[in-house]
Every structure is written in C-alpha cells, then in structure tokens.
Amino acid sequence: MKTNSLFIKNMVCDRCIRVVQEEVEKAGLQVKQVVLGEAVIEGEISQAQMNNIQDRLSAHGFEIIDDRKAAIIEKIKNPVVAHIHHNQSGAQLHTNYSDYLSEALHMDYHYLSALFSSMENVTIERYIILQKIERVKELLIYNELTLSEIAWQMGYSSVQHLSSQFRKVTGYTPSAFKQIRENKRKSLDQVGKEEPA
Template sequence: MKIYIKNMVCERCRLAVISILHNNALQYSSVQLGVIDFDDTYGAQLPDEVQKSLAEQLNDMGFSLLNDKTSKLIENIKIACLDFLQHVEKPDKTTLSKHITATIPLEYNYLSNIFSEVEGITIEQYFIRLRVEKAKEFLVYNEMSISEIAFQLGYSSVAHLSGQFKKVTGLTPGYFRTLKNEKLRSPLDKL
C-alpha cells in the first residue's frame, strides 16, 4: 500500500516524513518524494485512527495526504518537474515532456490538460516558475555568477534566463541580486 503526500519537495522533507513515521512506530519499505510505501505491512489501508493521526502530524509539518486520483497525478507531475530541474544541467538532451512521460506512463497531452485544468497554468509555465525560484535562491546566496546560474539551470544563454526571470518577477537577475531580499523568494512547495 502506498500513501501519497503533497509538498514533499526535497531531501529534508523526506527526512521529516521518516521522522514522523519513526515517532509513530510505523513500519514502511520506502519513502520517496511524494510517496510512502508501506508494502503489505498494514494491508490495503492504514487503520483509520492511525491515518488520521498521521495526517494531522503531516499537516503540522506543512504536508498533506492526497486522497483522490487527480491530486495524486498533479503531485506526481510536480515531483517529476522538480526531479527534472535537479538534473537539467546534464547534457543528455531529454525534454521535460519526455521526462514526465517516462516517470508517469500516460500520454503527455492528457497530463498537460489535467494539470492546466487543475492548476490554471501549463506544465511548462510551472517549470519556468520553478527555475526562476531556483535562480532566486542562487542569487540571494550569491554563490555563482549569473552565467553560471544560467548553465546550472539549463538555460541556453544568460539572455534567456534574464528574459524569463524578468517576465516572472518584473526584475532583472542583477537587480534582484542587489536587493538580497529573501522575502522575494517562494518555497518550491508553494508553487
């Protein structure tokens, strides 16, 4: 049995969920971004009181259980986008759509239509927002030059990064860096 969780976007999120499972003495076979696999430990479903308690503790940490099929699908698309973002600088030339369909074995047009209906934006627009937020993180912490950030995030040029950055934020990356304001950033799980 698997339980799907919303807002798990990084390794720290995964560790927080594992901590909750350990605190409740719940046995599991694996915890990945967005999903806890209990195997057959608890049968087809967790006991209601256990599931309710787990849901409350997850909510306290900023996560939530996904119960309907569409919500699970949307969350899986978001996780696939985050995974693609983490590997986008590698020159294997896989596209976002191919990565998503390799992760979720459904037609991309179907996934794109469902995502747009529910989220109000396209998958590509969502991915652009993710990239811009990651660029903001790099800019705030002043770790790399703008050209290094562009390369790290898989942009073809600094101009491409700057154009998308300005379209989303209304600011250029250079000006954003001078502000050094963390409040202008959004957590990736809130996109």
Template sequence: MSENVLLVKNMVCRRCLLAVENVLANASISYQQVIVGEIHLVQPLSAEQYVSVSSCLAAIGLELIDNRTSGLIEKIKQLVIKKVRKEVDDKEHKMNLSAYLSQNLYHEYTYLSSLFSSVEGRTIENYFIQQRIEKVKELLVYNEMTLSAIAFEMDYSSVAHLSNQFKQITGLTPSHFKKVGSAKRKLLDQL
C-alpha cells in the same frame, strides 16, 4: 495505487523525508520506505491511524492525497522539481520536458498537460519555468556564480533569455534581485 502506498503532497526534499519518517516513528507505524511523495507501508493503516498520520503531516505542512488525479498532479510536480534541480541521470536531463514526463508517468504528454492545467489553473511549462526561476534566485542569493554561469547551469540559451524570463516572472532584473536578496524567494510548495 496499493493500500500500502500513501501519496504525500508538498514532500520535496530530504528534510521532508526525515520529517515523515519521524511522524511514522512517533505513531509506531511500520513502513518499508519513504521516498519523495510516497510512503510505502508494511500494512495498510486503520482509519484511526490514517486520521492521526494525516493530522501530524498537516502540522508540518504536508498532506495525504486521497485520489488518483491529485496523486498524478503531485508526481508531475515532483518530477519537474527533480529535473530542474538536476536530480536525474544525464539521459533524462537531456530529454525535453514532455518526453521526460511521459516516460516516467506512462501517459501521453497531452493528457498530463490538460489534466495539470485543469486542476492547477496553469500549464506544466509555466510550473517548470517558475521552478527554474526559483533555482536561479537561490543561486543568485548564494552569490557564488556569475549570471553567465547560472544561465549555463540552468540550461538557458543565453544570459539575455534568462534575464528576460526572470524579469517576466519576478518583475525584477537578476542584478536588482541580487541586491534585494532572499526576501523575495518563495518556498517550493508555494509555487
């Protein structure tokens, strides 16, 4: 990783990008671009700037990543979130998770899987399922789609499969969750 690229943990949405851009602007730090999980700087930060940016990011729930392993774990998480939220092209959407991650990270899936498990204490598949369930919760709270439509939208083979996985992860049926509402939703960076 170049000195001009900073990796940022928990950066998962457009609001995160805007918040990071705001931190950089307030610190008068020039950058080329800010993308999910990365800040591309014009020039490397001084030690003082690094500490300042790090503390400002921490204040908004983000964190600079220091080592290569943490950076790779964060990229895995970002790619999983993009796939679950269908922020990928059709070709990548149709790929299975292991091929999608291997293609985008240039590592064998077995390596990525064992690395992720050793650092996170859970599998990539478990993280993927948790992300899918959080998206299902979001769709249930919006109350704009039937459970059947949600199952189709989230690529479940059936409503029964979705319901079983939902109950396994949350302890609630989708219909009971719908009644309870958003109080049971989690923030993406807390998964």
C-alpha cells in the same frame, strides 16, 4: 501482503522523505518505500491509524491527498521541484521535461499536461519556468555564481534568454533584482544602529 500508497503533499526533499518515514513508523506501520510524494505501506491501514498519520504529518506541514487527480499533480510537481531546486551536482539542467515526466509517472504526457492545466490553472511548462526563476533568484542572492554560470547550470541557451525570461516573470532584470536585494540587506544591517547626533 497487500500494500497501500499514501500520496503526500508538500514533500519535496530528502529530509521530507526521512521525516515521513519516521512519522509513519511511529504510527506503528511498516514502511515498504518512501519517495517524493508517496509512502508505500505494508498491510491494511485502519481509519484510526490514518488519522494518527495525518496528525503526525500535518505537524510537519505535510498533507495526505485522497483525490487521485490531486495525487498525480503532486507526482508531477515533486520531480520538477527536486530536479530544479535540489540538483546537488551542479550539472546543467538541459532536460526534456515531457519525456522526463512521462517516464517518471508512466503516463502519457498529453494527459498529464491537460490534467495539470485544468487543476492548477497554469501549464506544466509555465510551472517549470516559475520554478527555474525561483531557483535563479536563490542563486543570485547567494552570489556564488556569475550570471553566465547560472544560465548554464539552469539549462538556458544564453544569458540573454535567462535575462529575458527572468524579466517577464519578475519585472526586473537579474542585475536589478540582485541590486534591490543588496540594498534591502544593507538597510537591514542599519537596523538597531544609533543615528549620529
């Protein structure tokens, strides 16, 4: 039986996979497999079914991608985001992303890199750095790990390397960023409290 792949934008976590599978099945289609960024459907998909699926998915913030190149870009982004933001094991993120993406997509990394840069106006390497810094911000806000532990978990060679990259991206040192966040939180805690007379 013929299968069709639907490439889906904004699909970045396990919950997303479940939602996509449920919505495609509710549209009356048989799902063979759902992975980050892609749903493989058994059989033919009519235009009416495609419209139904698109409506169902857009209600959850997802979008079906028609363009092959845009689908490849999503296939690059999804494993990077999953690897950086959803690393539940707490294992260190020392990853050679060029090998990781080539193997995941079964494509030459130089082609992937050139395509990504031309369509996103940023290199894959820069995209990875930006994702890592976003994750570092989250970890700093949670305040459960020391800066050394964050640096180790995110695959930085040292706290200095993390701090330098963090400052280049955000304009702040990690400790200054954390202090600003704490001050904002304290200010919000004061909202609604009466001023002393």
